[in-house]
Amino acid sequence: MKEVDLFFGPQHPGITGNFSVRVKIDGDTVVKAQAIPGFLHRGFEKLMEMRHWMQGPPLICRICVPDADHSETGYSMAVERLAGIEVPERGKYIRALTLEMSRLSAYLFYFAGYGGSIGLYTIAQWAIGDRDYLLDLYEELTGARVYHIFNFPGGPRWDTPEGFEDRVDKVMDYLEKRLKEYDKLYFNNMVFLKRSQDVAVMKKSYAEKMEVTGPNARATGWAIDVRKDDPYAAYPDLDFELITQDEGDSYARVMQRRLEFQQSIDLVRQITKKLRSMPRGNVRLIPNALHWKIPRGEAYAAVESSKGELGYYVVSDGGISPYRMQVRGPSISHGVQVYEEMIVGQRLADVAALMFSLDVCPPDIDR
Amino acid sequence: MSEQEIAERIAKFPGADVEVLRKGQIAVKVPAEKGHDAAAYLKKMGFAHLVAVEYVDWIKENEFELVYNLFSYKMKMRAFLKVRIPRDKPEYITFMDLWPIAMTHEREAHEMMGIVFRKNPNLTPFILEDWKNLPPMRKDFDSRKYVKDKYDSIPFAEGGEQ
Amino acid sequence: MVDDEKIVSEDMGVQVEKNENMEMRSFGTVKRWATKRSLWMVHYCTGCGGIELAPLMTSRYDMERFGMHPMVTPRQSDVLLITGYVNIKTLKRIIRTYEQMPDPKYVIAFGSCPINGGPYWDSYATINHLDKYIPIDLYIAGCMPRPQSIVRAFEDLMDMIQDGTADGYMRYKKYYEPYKANQEKIFRKWW
Ligand code: SF4
Numbered sequence: 001m002k003e004v005d006l007f008f009g010p011q012h013p014g015i016t017g018n019f020s021v022r023v024k025i026d027g028d029t030v031v032k033a034q035a036i037p038g039f040l041h042r043g044f045e046k047l048m049e050m051r052h053w054m055q056g057p058p059l060i061c062r063i064c065v066p067d068a069d070h071s072e073t074g075y076s077m078a079v080e081r082l083a084g085i086e087v088p089e090r091g092k093y094i095r096a097l098t099l100e101m102s103r104l105s106a107y108l109f110y111f112a113g114y115g116g117s118i119g120l121y122t123i124a125q126w127a128i129g130d131r132d133y134l135l136d137l138y139e140e141l142t143g144a145r146v147y148h149i150f151n152f153p154g155g156p157r158w159d160t161p162e163g164f165e166d167r168v169d170k171v172m173d174y175l176e177k178r179l180k181e182y183d184k185l186y187f188n189n190m191v192f193l194k195r196s197q198d199v200a201v202m203k204k205s206y207a208e209k210m211e212v213t214g215p216n217a218r219a220t221g222w223a224i225d226v227r228k229d230d231p232y233a234a235y236p237d238l239d240f241e242l243i244t245q246d247e248g249d250s251y252a253r254v255m256q257r258r259l260e261f262q263q264s265i266d267l268v269r270q271i272t273k274k275l276r277s278m279p280r281g282n283v284r285l286i287p288n289a290l291h292w293k294i295p296r297g298e299a300y301a302a303v304e305s306s307k308g309e310l311g312y313y314v315v316s317d318g319g320i321s322p323y324r325m326q327v328r329g330p331s332i333s334h335g336v337q338v339y340e341e342m343i344v345g346q347r348l349a350d351v352a353a354l355m356f357s358l359d360v361c362p363p364d365i366d367r
Numbered sequence: 368m369s370e371q372e373i374a375e376r377i378a379k380f381p382g383a384d385v386e387v388l389r390k391g392q393i394a395v396k397v398p399a400e401k402g403h404d405a406a407a408y409l410k411k412m413g414f415a416h417l418v419a420v421e422y423v424d425w426i427k428e429n430e431f432e433l434v435y436n437l438f439s440y441k442m443k444m445r446a447f448l449k450v451r452i453p454r455d456k457p458e459y460i461t462f463m464d465l466w467p468i469a470m471t472h473e474r475e476a477h478e479m480m481g482i483v484f485r486k487n488p489n490l491t492p493f494i495l496e497d498w499k500n501l502p503p504m505r506k507d508f509d510s511r512k513y514v515k516d517k518y519d520s521i522p523f524a525e526g527g528e529q
Numbered sequence: 530m531v532d533d534e535k536i537v538s539e540d541m542g543v544q545v546e547k548n549e550n551m552e553m554r555s556f557g558t559v560k561r562w563a564t565k566r567s568l569w570m571v572h573y574c575t576g577c578g579g580i581e582l583a584p585l586m587t588s589r590y591d592m593e594r595f596g597m598h599p600m601v602t603p604r605q606s607d608v609l610l611i612t613g614y615v616n617i618k619t620l621k622r623i624i625r626t627y628e629q630m631p632d633p634k635y636v637i638a639f640g641s642c643p644i645n646g647g648p649y650w651d652s653y654a655t656i657n658h659l660d661k662y663i664p665i666d667l668y669i670a671g672c673m674p675r676p677q678s679i680v681r682a683f684e685d686l687m688d689m690i691q692d693g694t695a696d697g698y699m700r701y702k703k704y705y706e707p708y709k710a711n712q713e714k715i716f717r718k719w720w
Contacts, residue, residue, distance in 0.1 A: 010619070011573040011626055013601050018575055018619060038494035039619045040576065043654045045479075046503055046510050050651060059648055065577045081389060112583065128587040135584075146580055146673055211416055211468045229443050230391060300392060300436060300445060302418075313421045313436065328419035328436070336471050363577070366494055495654075496618040497716075503653055510653045518657050521714055524707040525664075525700060 003031060008351055010039050016113060016355055017065070019335075019362035021343075028348040033340045041366040048325040053079055053153060053292050056322075061147045063310075063327060064364045066109045069102035070305035071364075072151045075325070077232055078301035078312040079153035083294050087233075090275070091155030091283040096234035097168070097271045098141070098150060099303070100264045104175070105134040106306035107261045114254055114356040115186060118195045123186040130178055133171045140164065155284030165272040172265050179262065187258055196250035200342050200354050203248060211333045214308025216358055219256040220248035226304035238270050250357040257359075293320055305330060307359050329364025336365060368442055377446070380408050394447045402450040403460055406435060410465055413439040414446045417462070420472035421447075422480045426506040429454045431482060435462065452482070461487040479504040564633060565690040568607045568683070569600040571626060576613020578639045578673050590676040595683055603629040608686070611665075613673070614642035616654040617715060620662060624712060627663050634698045635690070637667045637682055644668050661711050664697035664704075 009020035018039040024032040047059060056079070057072040064071050073095060080087065087095065108131040115123035135145045141160060142148040150157050186192060202212070204220040217224055223242045227235045243259045245252040294316040302311035308330030317323040335358070343354055370387045377395055378385045383405060384396040397405040414437035421434035428451075435448040452459055461484040462469040473484040474493045481502035484490065492498070501508040574582065585592050586599060600606040603626045615623060627636065638659055641647035646657035659665060666689065669682045689695035701708060 010622055011571065011603065013572040013599070017579060018573075038496065039616065039622070041494045041616050041618070041654045042614060042649050043503060043510065043652045046508075047649065047652055050510070062577055062648070065580045109580075109583070125587045128583045129589055132584055132589050145675060146577075208416075209467060211418065211466070224440055229438075229440060230445075297388070298394070298434075298447070299388070300447070309418065311418060311436070313419065313434065315423055324421075324423045326419070326421045332419075332471055332475075333468050337468060496621075500653075508653075511651045513653045514651055514657070517653075517715065521658075521661050521711050522707075523658070523661055524704050524711055 002026075006348075009036075012352075013116075015352065015362075016360050017362045019355075019360065019365075021339075021351060021355075023343070023348070023351060025348055030343050030346055030348065030351065033343045033351075035336045035340055037336065037362055037365040039366065040363040044367045045324070045326055048322050050321065052321050053294060056325075057152050058147075058149045061149055062363070063329065063367060064305065064307070064361050065146070066361070067102050067106040067306045068147050069098045069151060070303045070310050072149065073099060073233070074301055074303040074305075074310050074312045075314070076151050076153040077303065078299050078314040078325075079294065081299040081301055082297055082314055082316055083153070085154060085285055087155040088282045088284065090159070090278050090280070092234040093271055093275050093278065094156045094160060094283055095151055096238070097160075097268065097275070098138075098148065098156070099233065100268045100271065101134055101137065101168075103306045104261065104264050104268070105131045107257050107264070108134070110257055110306070110356070110359055111182070111186065111254075114353070115192075117352045117356045118191060120186060120189060120191060123182065126178070126182070126185070130175060133174065137164075137168055137171060140167070152284070157284070159280055159283050160275065165276050168268060168272050172268055176262070176265055179258075179265075182258075187255065192254075193251065195350075195353065196254060196357070198247075199250045199350060200346055200357070201247070201249045202338075202342065207248070210338050212308070212338060213333070214304065214306070214330055214359075215256045215260060216253060216308065216334055218243065219245045219252040221246045226302050226309050230302055232301070232303060234271065234274075237274075238267055240267055250353065253357050253359075291320060293318060302328070307331060307361050307364070308334070310364065327364070327367050329361070329367065331359075331361045331365045334358050335360040335362070368444075370444070373442060373444060376412065377409065380405055388447075391443065392445045392447070394449060396449045399450045399452050399459070402433075402435075402448070403462065403465075406437075406448055406462055406465055409437055409446055409448060413441050414444070415439060417466035417469060417472070418445075420462075420469060420476055422476045422482065422504070424454075424480065424504065424506045425451075426454070431457055431480060433459060433476070433482070457482040458485060459483070460485050463487060478502065481505065561690055561693065564607065565687040567596045568635075568686070569598050569605060570608040570610055571603050571606040571630070572599040572601050573603075573609070573623075573626060574612055575615060575619050575623065576611075576640070576642060578612030581673060581676050581679065582610070582612065585676045585679055590680060592680070592683070595680075595687070597683060603627075604631065606630055607634055609634065609636045610639055610679075611636065611643050611659060612639045614640075614647065614649055614655045615659055617656060620656055620659075621716060624663060632698050633690075633695075635666045635686060635695050636663060636697055637669065637686065638665045639669050639679065639682075640674060641670055641672045644670065647672055656715065662708065662715075664700045664708070666695045666697040 009015040020036040022034045060075045061068040061072040108127040112124040112127035142150040207217045207220045296318045298315040300313045311328035313326045315324040374385045386394045416438045418436040423432040430451045437446045477490045478493045643659035649655045
């Protein structure tokens with residue numbers, strides 16, 4: 001049969017954001033694919049060279065939109081390592097709280113996106129609606145819904161408001177209750193099972209070869225997690241085990257997130273419990289924001305974002321702004337090369353579904 | 368294993384200049400022509416994963432620095448393998464044979480810094496589209512001047528002030 | 530330009546002298562009223578702002594109560610929402626999308642980036658003023674604006690459509706040459 005060239009995106013509802021794939025199809029089987037990123041390129045790495053150290057988080061948080069806290073925290077940690085400062089204990093816990101809440105909201109977005117791409121719109125409505133409760137908590141804590149600009153080098157901007165922990169717990173109880181309903185509606189739904197089981201299987205050896213990280217790697221049975229391998233914030237003190245799946249297909253990738261969602265709820269509960277028992281107040285070391293000079297050197301800091309390892313390599317020449325900063329977005333591996341190889345042999349209808357199931361985040365490829 | 372022990376093991380590679388940066392991070396400097404061998408050596412030692420390829424423009428020294436950011440899940444340790452190449456002749460060899468994912472990272476470095484990786488078949492435009500200027504991450508590319516010349520000089524189509 | 534579009538800011542109550550225009554005018558009013566109650570929006574998330582469209586389209590802010598709905602193809606849509614920063618590569622697609630949309634069409638710029646560059650004012654990749662390249666009917670300031678302000682913007686857009694001041698697509702035709710010249714200046718080649 002004749003092969004047809006098809007542009008999938010950027011203006012397409014099945015694309016995670018502003019991204020494009022050029023697929024060659026034979027019938028409706030994909031024979032070749034080429035990912036075209038770059039529609040969201042802003043040149044953060046160049047911009048950071050023109051900003052002060054403290055002006056980083058307001059800019060950096062825009063690297064991955066659904067998961068903004070991980071972006072700013074990664075940068076802050078790299079700067080802290082370079083300057084050799086340690087965040088106060090309570091600051092670390094608040095940081096971990098914002099990170100886990102960010103993971104929860106990113107996973108809800110993920111459920112909605114994957115559900116939408118296979119035609120289950122109710123779950124999209126539910127998950128986005130429930131995500132708003134988390135955004136409301138963020139709004140109370142930081143003043144913003146999406147970009148919180150909260151985790152600065154030296155610690156979070158301020159302490160939690162009075163009674164915040166209780167409200168967080170309430171939302172966690174609600175989400176846990178909802179998760180049971182999600183199970184009925186979504187995770188045991190026949191449409192979902194048929195569309196995801198045995199689709200686009202990723203082997204463990206392949207994941208290791210292509211440096212896939214995050215939930216995608218854990219869904220293949222490879223137990224890696226930056227929270228365990230290179231611990232940061234309050235994670236060394238928190239009690240959690242890595243969850244893995246063995247199948248590595250789309251179903252496993254979604255279920256991996258579903259199980260980790262439960263785990264994140266537990267983690268948030270542990271954190272709020274600890275926060276309640278801690279003396280309030282000391283959350284942050286405040287350097288002089290405008291003339292903060294960082295000693296020469298280079299540092300790398302990685303966080304486990306909801307998509308995988310998000311790392312920052314920061315070089316200082318002793319000045320008031322970074323000499324060079326480079327971002328390692330998680331999607332650079334599973335969004336370009338891995339995606340291009342995995343989509344071959346799949347049906348056209350899975351082009352979007354696979355992109356959602358791998359959780360490709362175009363802005364962190366483009367920066 | 369502690370950082371010190373690992374550093375000593377790496378230092379056995381001829382020509383390697385090893386420095387422990389901080390907990391869990393080791394920097395390894397090697398001459399450019401030994402880069403590939405050193406990478407293979409590190410990979411065999413256990414630094415089996417290429418996290419990213421970083422590129423820094425040291426314009427005063429007239430050199431580009433390539434930093435291969437390696438991680439070992441066994442030792443929980445990061446190694447930064449650094450090589451320097453001259454700025455006037457930015458050419459290096461691809462590491463695709465060791466880590467296939469290097470293709471994407473090198474493609475990006477080629478576009479953003481103008482470094483040519485020999486034997487990498489896929490050095491096509493990646494993020495930018497019909498870019499004809501200096502590669503943007505170079506230090507001598509002035510973003511503000513570029514914006515001023517290119518975007519701010521354009522008049523409003525319907526008249527009116529800037 | 531079509532006849533009924535010429536009569537801006539006049540409504541049905543106003544007495545007109547020539548009888549033959551009467552029908553046209555009241556038809557225009559009805560048409561504008563109908564247009565404003567069924568705005569379909571191109572489903573294109575151009576920047577960070579795309580993330581606020583999800584809550585907007587779902588139950589909490591519920592855009593559909595205004596008769597608005599995301600539409601997958603530009604050829605059936607009325608509103609192009611530019612959700613955030615526009616870099617050169619995207620701008621090309623935006624213009625392509627915009628030109629595919631049938632008249633009447635409206636553009637809303639969402640966030641401070643399309644207005645004047647926002648936090649990326651000195652970035653080599655993003656264009657700073659979107660209104661140099663396509664006409665914009667309405668701006669929403671903020672970084673990023675909340676869903677409420679998008680809802681408010683749509684209400685304003687509806688009023689503007691009713692009284693005929695949302696005339697971006699007419700301006701695009703009137704100033705077609707300068708707009709095209711500006712676009713040509715920053716693209717090296719089209720495709
Ligand atoms: S205005 Fe702010 S939120 Fe909107 S696109 Fe620009 S940076 Fe992003």
